[in-house]
Amino acid sequence: MKGKVLLIGLGLIGGSLALAMRRSHKDIIIMGYDVNKEQCRLAKKLQVIDEECVTIEDGAKEADLVIIATPVNITPSIIATLANCTLKENVIVTDVGSTKQKIVKASTILRENGITFIGGHPMAGSHKSGVIAAKERLFENAFYLLTPTDGIPMEKVEQLKEWLAGTNAKFLHISPKEHDYITGVISHFPHIIAASLVHQAEQANNGKNLVNRLAAGGFRDITRIASSSPDMWRDILLHNKDVMLRLLSEWRQEMERVEQLLHEENETGIYDYFFQAKETRDQLPTNKKGAIHSFYDLFVDVPDYPGVISEITGYLAIEDISITNIRILETREDIYGVLVISFQTDDDRKRAVHCIEHYTDYMTSFGP
Structure with missing residues (x-):
């Protein structure tokens, strides 16, 4: 596809969408706007966007696609601003908010002006924030919920999905209420x-x-x-x-149900309560991205001596493996400590296992 995209909000989600779209559409021009001018500067420097917009109006008049990637409480006011802009006839406006009913209701003003609005929610996130944390593969294999209202032509929905094809997400259509x-x-x-x-x-x-x-x-x-x-x-x-x-x-x-089971000392009822929860929990998909971002932790048994943490992180740096967090469990009393390292993806965690096992004889596991 060719055309111009206006990205309003240059944080983790907006930045990651820009990188994903650029991966599949080499010829698009991505314009960016954020009230935080430092985020604009960083986005341009990191080549997340091609152009900075001084105002929303400046970018909106040229855009073939407008993505609102702001906090949900700000999105309705952005929609109102867009409604007063001169927009291209075939432009598509979408958002990435994790609530939809109020936002879709606010978008009525756009639809009354003949502008297509399709609510969206990519169900992926990260421990980090800001455009500097943006990843082009953040949404890969994640569910991307779209909430087109009645009257939105299906070809417009398909066109939006084509714009977002580089996310490699799984698109689902759902009503705003659901x-x-x-x-x-x-x-x-x-x-x-x-x-x-x-x-x-x-x-x-x-x-x-x-x-x-x-x-x-x-x-x-x-x-x-x-x-x-x-x-x-x-x-x-x-x-x-x-x-x-x-x-x-x-x-x-x-909770009243549990309280009653305890008052009655109902052993069978308490067992069934936990058994049914276990059965349901064990049937949940594994290694899938959902509404709450996953934590990819690696537990490393390390001897307690000065410099051991920098030693481990040094090996990971050699293999160009990024970490998102690192901490030490304090509940062990033996000579070994437990180093908990968090990663952005499961692939990074698996690479870290091979890396640590290659350079050391420390034990690693996916659980304490």
Whole structure:
């Protein structure tokens, strides 16, 4: 395809989309706009975009495709701005927000002007943020949800998918209402639960450090998503308020069920509760990208001596393997420590295993 793309919002998602599109469409020109001018500068320097736009209006009038990659609370105002711009007749406008009903409703003003808007949500992310963390393969094999409304010609949807073909994502069509409920169940609500678990542990700590020390292992892992951006999750929850309230009500009923089982000392009921959860959990797809980004951790048993961390990271650097995080588990009492290294992809983790095994005799595993 040929043409011009206006990318509004030059963060991780927007930048990754730009790199993916450039991979499959060599002749496109990508224009970028961000209120953070440093992000614009970085995007141009990293060749994520070809041109910087001083205003949205400057880029919008030339664009064949407009991608809004801003926080969900800002997207409606961007749509309103676009509605007052002089746009090409055949332009497609889309977004990448993780809530859809309010955004699609706001897009009515575009459709009334004869402009095609197709809501979108690439279900992939990363531990890092900003355009500097952008990856052209971020969305590979991830689900990319599209929420075209009634009246949107299918050829427009197919055209958008062609623009985004370089993502190598799996496109699914879904209604805005169904989108918000499903993502509420598998992404938005789990973030509430993770945050609540952390709050509960902090209250139990009661000024002591023992709870925090013992929580450094599995507890830290199951609550990792609580480290996500508070700004982003505030906006998402407010945008998906009705679904969240419904899920919170259902969660209270679920906890009352568990409470009743405990009051009754119902051994069979408690066993069945965990058994059914295990059966469902074990049937979930493995090595698939979903609404919550995956964590690719490698656990390395290393001897406790000065310089061992720089030794390991040095070997990874030799093989050009990037890491996203590194930490030491403090729950082991023997002479070996456990180094936990996080990677962007499963492929990077597998390469790290071969690298460490090649240069050292340290034991590695995908679990503690």
